[in-house]
Amino acid sequence: MLIREVDRSTDACILNSLDTSFTSDFIYCVAPGKDSLELRLRPTSSQIEKRFPLDLSQPVWDQGFVAIEEDNLCGFIATRYEPWNRRLAIVHFYVDLQHRCRGIGRRLLMQAIECSRRTGAQTAWVETSNLNHPGILAYQHLGFALCGFDLTLYQGTPSEGEFAVYLARPIAE
16 A cells, blocks of 8 residues: 555546445434534434545645555545644545545545644544534544534535534644
């Protein structure tokens, strides 16, 4: 397995071949309380299938890595450093469907974190959809914890009706 920096011009075509799809039988819902909102995991009435589109121009990112095995692209991570709060924001993080659960995501994340230490990053942070239960489980397995949600982020987008779930993890020295 080779982890290397992404080349935006030559890797664009193969990045679009990544299978970013997932299926889930669970979603996160928000339950209002008297003075609170609570995130709750609920089973779905039917299995959800979704594929995240990979738009390499949005959102903006400044660092990216790909995982290659036997000349096949297996995964991709792209990040940006936000200096005001010393955050490594993960803007793309995908492991091809047939290569999941083999440690590729962990290796990509560790490469991104190692590089971000040089910039002073203290926290790794990521956003995903409330429908992406498998992704949230993977992030938790990688040391992330739920830290918030935004019910309005996807309004007026193709993901209308979903909401953003945020996860974060400390970047240890």
